[in-house]
Amino acid sequence: GNLTLAIGIGVNLIAAPPADSVEPGALPPVSLAGETGIEIGPEDFLDLLAPAYPRREPSFTTYGFSPPRTPWRDA
Structure with missing residues (x-):
């Protein structure tokens, strides 16, 4: 499936x-x-956000959310 x-x-x-x-x-x-x-608006924001996700998916799959979260939390 x-x-x-x-x-x-x-x-x-x-x-x-x-x-x-x-x-x-x-x-x-x-x-x-x-x-x-x-x-x-939410729909327009999603139109911008959704195409960016495929660039991050391999990192999320391999390392989880920690790599992008760390710099954000340290800001």
């Missing part, structure tokens, strides 16, 4: 939750619009 992959991520496109709503020590939430001034 065919293999199917479901990926769940959260991207704050327009607004972010308050900083006190995340666990202690977590990075403060931000939004794409708040950080860049760019406002984009």
